[in-house]
Amino acid sequence: MRNVVYVAPFPMDATLRFARGLAALQGVRLLGVMQQAPARDANPFDDVELVDNGLDPRDIAAACEKLRRHYGPIARVTGILEPLQVPLAEVRTALGVDGPDPSTALRFRDKALMKDTFRAAGLPCARHHLCESAQEGLDFARMSGLPVVLKPPAGAGCRSTWRIDDLASLAQAMRDIDPRPGRPVLAEEFLRGREGSLELVAIGGRVVALSLSRYLPSPLEVLRNPWMQWVCWLPRRIDTPEYRQVLPLGQRVLDVLGLRDGIAHLEWFLRDDGSVAIGEVAARPPGGQLSLMTGVVHGVDIYRTWARAVVDGQFDGPWRRQFSAGTAFLRGMGQGRVVRVEGLDEAWRAVGDMVVEARMPRIGAHKGDSYEGDGYLVLKHEDEDRVRWGLKTAVETIHVRYA
Numbered sequence: 317m318r319n320v321v322y323v324a325p326f327p328m329d330a331t332l333r334f335a336r337g338l339a340a341l342q343g344v345r346l347l348g349v350m351q352q353a354p355a356r357d358a359n360p361f362d363d364v365e366l367v368d369n370g371l372d373p374r375d376i377a378a379a380c381e382k383l384r385r386h387y388g389p390i391a392r393v394t395g396i397l398e399p400l401q402v403p404l405a406e407v408r409t410a411l412g413v414d415g416p417d418p419s420t421a422l423r424f425r426d427k428a429l430m431k432d433t434f435r436a437a438g439l440p441c442a443r444h445h446l447c448e449s450a451q452e453g454l455d456f457a458r459m460s461g462l463p464v465v466l467k468p469p470a471g472a473g474c475r476s477t478w479r480i481d482d483l484a485s486l487a488q489a490m491r492d493i494d495p496r497p498g499r500p501v502l503a504e505e506f507l508r509g510r511e512g513s514l515e516l517v518a519i520g521g522r523v524v525a526l527s528l529s530r531y532l533p534s535p536l537e538v539l540r541n542p543w544m545q546w547v548c549w550l551p552r553r554i555d556t557p558e559y560r561q562v563l564p565l566g567q568r569v570l571d572v573l574g575l576r577d578g579i580a581h582l583e584w585f586l587r588d589d590g591s592v593a594i595g596e597v598a599a600r601p602p603g604g605q606l607s608l609m610t611g612v613v614h615g616v617d618i619y620r621t622w623a624r625a626v627v628d629g630q631f632d633g634p635w636r637r638q639f640s641a642g643t644a645f646l647r648g649m650g651q652g653r654v655v656r657v658e659g660l661d662e663a664w665r666a667v668g669d670m671v672v673e674a675r676m677p678r679i680g681a682h683k684g685d686s687y688e689g690d691g692y693l694v695l696k697h698e699d700e701d702r703v704r705w706g707l708k709t710a711v712e713t714i715h716v717r718y719a
Contacts, residue, residue, distance in 0.1 A: 319387050320627055321347045321380055322361075323395040323404060325370030327354035330603065334396050336360045337619030341627055345387060349379040363387070373403040377410050384411075394626050396600050401425050415626070416599060420574040424599040428469050428502050430573070434594060437572040439565075441594045444504040448497045450490035456503045457486055463506040465536070466493065479506060479536055507595065509587040513548075513602060515610050516566040517621060517631055521576045523567045524631045525621075527610045528554040532707075538687040542649055545711040546687045548604055549642035550613050552700040561592040575599045577629045579622045581606065605673075605694055609641040612672055612696050640700035642707045646677055647689025648716035654681050654690060655719045663693075663713040667706040670695040677716050690716055 320338055324331045332354060339346040339360040348354075348364035363386075365379040376393075384390050393413050395404055405421035408414070423433055428446040435441065445456040446469060457464045457480070466489060467477040480486045495501040511534045517525040532547040554563070562584050569582055581602040583595035601607045601622050611618030614635040624630050646657075654677045664671075677690035684690045693714075695706045 317345050318343055318391040318627070319345050319347055319383065319389065321349055321383060321390055321393045323349045323370065323376055323393065323400055324397065325351045327352060327358065330607075331396065332358060332360065333607075333619050334601065334622060337617070337621075337623035338394075338627065340620060341623050344627065347383045347387065347390075349376055349383075371399055371403060373406040373410075376403060377407045380407060380411055392627050396622075398425070398598055398600060401599055416575060416578075421599065423573045424575070424580075424597060426469055427467070427596055428500075430597065431504075433572055437568075439568055439572065439594060440592055442504040442507050444502060446500045447490075447495050447503050448500045449495060450487070453490045453495065453501065453503050454483065454486060457483060460505045462486075465504045465506050467502050467504070469500060469502045477536060479540060507585040507587065507593055509585045511583065511585050511595070512562075513606060514562055514566055514582040514584055515602060515606065516570070516580055516582070517625055517633075518570055518575050518578055518580060519625060519629060519631045521570055521574075523570060525614075525633055525635045526554070526563055526566055527613065527635075527637075528559055528562065529606060529609070535687040545647055545689065546645040547642060547707045547711060548606060548609070548645075549700075549704060549707060550609050550640055552613070552637060552640040552698065554637065558586070562586070565592070565594060569594065569597050573597060573599070578626045579607075579618075604645075604688055605643040605692060608673065608694060609643060609696075612641045612694070613637055613639045615639075639696045639698055640703040641672070641694065641696040642703050644693045644695070644707045644710035644714075645687065645689040646691040646693070646711075646714055646716055647684065648718060650718040651683055652718040654679050654683065654716060656717045657691075658715040658717065659713040663710050666709050666713065667693070667695060670697050670703065670706050672696050683718050 322335050345362050348361040351370040353364045367375040367379050369375050401421045402425050405416050405418040431441045431444045443460050447453040463479050463481045493501050512530040515527040516523045530549045538544045538546040579601045580599050582597045585593045607618050615638050673694040675691045693710050697703050
């Protein structure tokens with residue numbers, strides 16, 4: 317029996333889907349390290365050790381040691397959250413457990429180091445500078461041109477990320493952030509063009525499966541424009557001239573960043589001049605319903621795919637892309653709590669035959685602060701044009717109201 321420790325501070329639905337993928341593997345005893353145990357009827361774990369801070373490597377290591385004393389040697393320590401990747405690597409090193417080490421995890425987690433690594437390897441990415449003073453940010457903007465993007469070096473998604481369009485706004489943002497040695501901010505050139513994500517399954521450092529998505533529009537633009545609703549779309553065909561430059565980036569990134577077994581996702585840009593650039597790469601499965609959709613378009617259990625990769629170092633393939641899919645994320649204008657959702661019946665009559673999963677905004681819930689909004693519809697169909705029509709219909713028909 318292999319003891320696999322899965323670390324997750326809280327029992328969120330997406331988090332537990334990956335836990336169930338681990339629990340379903342043959343010969344695995346699934347042990348959890350969490351701040352809050354899952355409900356009894358949704359608990360895939362054989363045992364859970366509770367800790368005060370599920371992101372602290374010392375708490376995680378102490379919990380793993382307790383589990384080791386009770387169940388025997390630990391085969392894997394893993395988790396899917398971005399802020400956990402470096403702490404988990406530190407715990408693996410301390411316990412002598414296989415998996416990504418701290419230097420590998422840091423190359424994925426520290427976006428400035430990641431882009432320095434790309435530059436040294438000749439991989440295309442945004443120009444950037446790790447600013448330890450306000451003046452450095454202004455100097456970078458004058459050199460690279462406006463707009464620029466400011467973000468924390470170890471951020472995830474678009475949270476705490478800003479697009480700055482003029483020098484006066486940049487100067488004010490730098491005063492507000494107050495970067496300094498030991499607390500820098502990452503400044504990047506703003507990339508224009510089509511944007512999406514490249515999902516890849518790695519076994520032994522080699523890409524064994526690829527998927528591709530499009531962002532319509534970009535998450536950063538959605539955050540800047542409250543009237544927009546985000547759509548993420550997976551075309552059925554990706555072996556087209558449009559994506560010819562994107563697909564090889566997966567293997568090139570693995571070669572320089574060092575992930576061996578698992579699922580990673582790479583954000584890419586196709587600039588208006590036809591060139592390609594890498595945004596960021598994460599050594600974990602993607603969020604935003606992208607993991608679910610990657611499984612849907614290939615007719616596979618993506619959670620088992622990830623579990624097989626990180627625990628067994630195996631891939632049950634090849635994949636065959638059978639569908640197009642997309643997610644319409646639901647949010648509205650205004651602030652406060654959700655008071656009603658309009659247009660649901662009309663939208664369901666139009667696109668209900670394509671829905672594979674839905675979560676409606678919950679009446680009384682506070683408005684979400686991310687580009688993913690307060691609910692979503694996941695659609696799939698063999699015809700990618702019908703999926704795009706369905707996504708457009710959903711975001712134009714369903715209206716979330718707040719008060």
